[in-house]
Amino acid sequence: MNEPNARCWERYARCAPTHSDSLFANNAEQKAIREICFDCPVRMHCLAQALEEGMNYGVWGGLTERERRVLLRSQPEQSRWAEWLRRSDDPLARRLREPRDPAIYRFLRRGQNQKYTGSSSQPKNGID
Numbered sequence: 001m002n003e004p005n006a007r008c009w010e011r012y013a014r015c016a017p018t019h020s021d022s023l024f025a026n027n028a029e030q031k032a033i034r035e036i037c038f039d040c041p042v043r044m045h046c047l048a049q050a051l052e053e054g055m056n057y058g059v060w061g062g063l064t065e066r067e068r069r070v071l072l073r074s075q076p077e078q079s080r081w082a083e084w085l086r087r088s089d090d091p092l093a094r095r096l097r098e099p100r101d102p103a104i105y106r107f108l109r110r111g112q113n114q115k116y117t118g119s120s121s122q123p124k125n126g127i128d
């Protein structure tokens with residue numbers, strides 16, 4: 001398969017054509033739905049679009065809306081999410097590129113990236 005680009009990634013979506021099912025799922029259902037994301041070839045494109053366009057509902061790129069809010073709050077200055085997700089050496093970006101649940105709350109809470117938490121044990125900006 002050719003590398004999907006920013007314009008055509010949806011045709012490679014593993015969830016197609018059912019992505020809309022994830023938009024109104026409850027928390028337990030979202031966790032099940034997002035499992036397919038971690039094997040999706042366009043996950044980073046999907047997540048970048050959700051972050052850049054402010055998608056407020058559903059699972060996108062393997063993250064629930066709550067997880068995306070935490071990610072957005074962790075980097076209020078970020079505007080080029082696609083580039084950051086694709087190329088950044090930031091530990092959080094590397095974590096998000098891995099084909100598994102990034103456990104974003106635990107990652108930020110544990111202070112594995114002190115740039116976001118400000119200490120090794122205390123969350124910043126109400127990240128919970």
Ligand code: SF4
Pocket residue numbers: 013014015016019034036037038040041042043044046047059060061062
């Ligand atoms: S990452 Fe998940 S929600 Fe996004 S296109 Fe792939 S399967 Fe669908």
